[in-house]
Amino acid sequence: MTAITHRLGSETLTAGRLPKATIPVAIAASAVLGYALAVLASGTANIGLAILFAFLVFLVTVEITTRVVEGARQAADRRAGNLIAGAFLLALVPLGSVTFEAVSNGLARFDLAFFTQSMRNVVGEGGGAVHAIYGTVYVTGMATVISVPIGLLTAIYLAEYGVRNRLSKAITFFVDVMTGVPSIVAGLFAYALMGLLLGPGARSGFEGSIALSVLMIPVVVRSCEELLRLVPNELREAAYALGVPKWLTIVRVVIPTAISGIISGVILAIARVIGETAPLLIAAGFTASLNNNLFANPMMTLPVFVYDSYAHPGTDVQVYWDRAWAGALTLILIVMILNLVGRLIARRFAPKTGR
Amino acid sequence: MSKRIETTDLNVYYSDFRAVEDVTITIQPRAITAFIGPSGCGKSTFLRTLNRMHEVIPGARVEGEVLLDGENLYGAGVDPVRVRRQVGMVFQRPNPFPTMSIRENVLAGIKLNFSRMPKGEQDDLVERSLRSANLWEEVKNRLGLPGSGLSGGQQQRRCIARAIAMAPAVLLMDEPCSALDPISTLAIEDLMSELKEKYTIVIVTHNMQQAARVSDTTAFFNIAGTGSPGRLIESGPTDKIFSTPDVQATEDYISGRFG
Ligand SMILES: Nc1ncnc2c1ncn2[C@@H]1O[C@H](COP(=O)(O)OP(=O)(O)OP(=O)(O)O)[C@@H](O)[C@H]1O
Ligand SMILES: [Mg+2]
Secondary structure: OOOOOOOOOOOOOOOOOOOOOOOHHHOOOHHHHHHHHHHHHHHHOHHHHHHHHHHHHHHHHHHHHHHHOHHHHHHHHHHHHHHHHHHHHHHHHHHHHHHHHHHHHHHOOOOOHHHHHHOOOOOOOOOOOHHHHHHHHHHHHHHHHHHHHHHHHHHHHHHOOOOOHHHHHHHHHHHHHOOOOHHHHHHHHHHHHHHHHHHOOOOHHHHHHHHHHHHHHHHHHHHHHHHHHHHHHHHHHHHOOOOHHHHHHHHHHHHHHHHHHHHHHHHHHHHHHHHHOHHHHHOOOOOOOOOOOOOOOOOOHHHHHHHHHHHHOOOHHHHHHHOOOOOOOHHHHHHHHHHHHHHHHHHHHOOOOOO | OOOEEEEEEEEEOOOOEEEEEEEEEOOOOOEEEEEOOOOOOOOOHHHHOOOHHHHHHOEEEEEEEEEOOOOOOOOOOHHHHHHHHHEEEOOOOOOOOOOOOOHHHOHHHHHOOOOOOOOOHHHHHHHHHHHHHHHHHHHHHOOOOOOOOOOOOHHHHHHHHHHOOOOOOOOEEEOOOOOHHHHHHHHHHHHHHOOOOOEEEEOOOOOOHHHHHHHHHHEEEEEEEOOOOOOEEEEHHHHHHHOOOOOOOHHHOOOOOOO
16 A cells, blocks of 8 residues: 655645735725726726726735735635625625615605605695505505415425425426516406406406415415425424324424514515516506505505606606605615514514523 | 234335335333344334334335234224324434424423313423423423523433323334433433333334343344345344344344344
């Protein structure tokens, strides 16, 4: 037997270390250099170009200094870290920009009247979106009431009863197809369905809920199924071994174990549909007044309100656009509140840990 | 309330694969029976047929008879849920319910089945079960807390407490000590010796000393080769199996001259 003789790298255990201040100094230097390069290249102080150049300069500087002082492995580590941080910051740009725009433009009409008045008999200034806010709450609330039981029960069938059988494969396939249905088609479906049942031209909040359910059910099914599958089989077996019937095992062991994830999944599904415009435009229609009856007459919703205010401004365009921005801001806030509430509920139900 | 188990010509399948072939054995009440044998010879599989846990795996099925005090567990009209209430099981890895406190875990069999039980009786049952499992002193001050903070050995003893809270006639244990230190192992072995006064106990173990220490009867399983079904080679009083077994393979396995 011959001894293994090769070595990875050198024999020493220590390696050079860059001083702690290197990275801040590199950032500052790259910023200055990037700005200078941008001015040289385009003649003006283009901020986007400056940041791009600064980032490239930063990458190169860090790469070279690290490679020289600390070695190739650390250089690769820094390179990957910098690229990831860069991608993260890039992804933050649209988020930050949207938030900034919505807040700065939306605050103009984010007042009491906006939340207490509808657009009934309003042309020009004043008015509010109370009819649209109520409508959004009603329509998405109803869509959730329809989708969660259907979605959850389907997921339970897929994960617990129909494992790998033909029916569950077919269901999975069609759920995937449904995920890809364009939202306008969901609206047309609801419109046609209610047209068949109630006569042509019917529009109601409930019709909008049906359209949203078509979009929501597949999302709920997929997320709940994943979460149910994550529950370890050992827990099911533990319950069976105690003489607990299968349905009780599902209701009292499997679902409680997965409940916090299921709630987050449902909230994400709501957030996914609450901003839908096209299907609601068709199915729920639009109106200027508050409608508290989900089952008759058109019902305004926030996305449709935003679209309508933007696309059909009256004589005083700015007034309508201000309302559109305030509507958009309200919608963002609603989604944010939903997420927060979801997190709180999820934390409340999460499996208990700790001593 | 301890019961006798008899199997005749039991064949156990995973879909088309026959994992266990023609096992005929009698398991005595008020005694500990140990199953030993090389990995993959079907000990767990066979054990799980004794409380109808085998069939929860898709495609798994059983041919033959398992008699519990003369009543066939696989007879027509037998409800597996009722079988499992009489034949309890402790798994190799502790599997407590993460959403429940220590106390709720012990009561799980009752609570999950919506059985009504006055609070006083519940408290009493929790204490008795935990005392039987040698765990009461360690957890009596934190019954309401989640059990994830317990050590591995404590968790396993809690799972035993959970199984005996159901007052089963038979207790099946699949390598209950394989993840435990010698002290916890001894605690569980002592516990088994106490429990055999009341229950029929079947234990699967890879630890020869353990089988020799605690069991009254030992059954040796073996396989001819990979892909072939496991068989019961011989079973008998533990003293005899460990000193003068009838079959050479048994002696080889026990003395470590296996394979
Ligand atoms: N869920 C399953 N599906 C298909 N085959 C299985 C399944 N579980 C076990 N088997 C097979 O059945 C045979 C017996 O397995 P079993 O788990 O009963 O062995 P064992 O004697 O308990 O082994 P160990 O001592 O390692 O726990 C093995 O060949 C195994 O691969
Ligand atoms: Mg096993």
